[in-house]
Amino acid sequence: MIIDPSTEDPPPISQRSTRTYVRDAKAMASTPADVKEYPNSYIFIIDMPGLKSGDIKVAVEDENVLVISGERKREEAKEGEKYVRMERRIGKFMRKFVLPENAILIRLVLFVKMGF
Template sequence: MNFDTTPFHVLNHILDSAQPEKDSSKSSYVRDAKAMAATPADVKEYADAYSFVIDMPGLKSGDIKVQVEDDNVLVISGERKREEEEGAKYVRMERRVGKFMRKFVIPENADLEGVSAVCQDGVLTVRVQKKPPPEPKKPKTIEVKIA
């Protein structure tokens, strides 16, 4: 039996004892489900656009995909991968990894040609322009004929 008494092992043991489900068969399922769970988002409406703001810390633009499906669904998806380093082993892994996806139904007045996405400082902002409001219809005048 290996009795590792390094400070990391002791700390890891203390943290693990607070999580009794760690060794259960469903713990990896729960961890993966959390990693793929809906990523929180803020949705804002402006006079000329809709804005979707999602935290994406540590992701590069190649890890994020923004698409429009079915002419009215904005899909934001991607994958956060675990970084592997040669010569290093994890003592504890708490940062979530895995795939994520969010879908938003876009209102009818959205201009799907006016979609832009920028990821800056770990925050993804997707902006969807609104179509200009339709011009009010002018009343049609019908000539009255005398019979």
């Protein structure tokens, strides 16, 4: 079973840096994910429009916490153009998933599907 720390009770204030916790909580709350379980693997599906594989980081913390993170930056304005509306989210994103104790972390694969 995969545990999503963003849905768990937050740690006591004495055990966390408030700024860091708030920043991480916002980043996790704004990054929805689907997780598929197969007999020998898990697939994590996260929509990240406008990002390339180089913009996404995949890491493991504490031996069994999968961390998917990155940052979406605002495009540089070109001469002669201006936005009349800006709705797409920019900023950091992150998701953490506690993997099962028996998970074998030999192969982490990042597959980026470009689509519209």
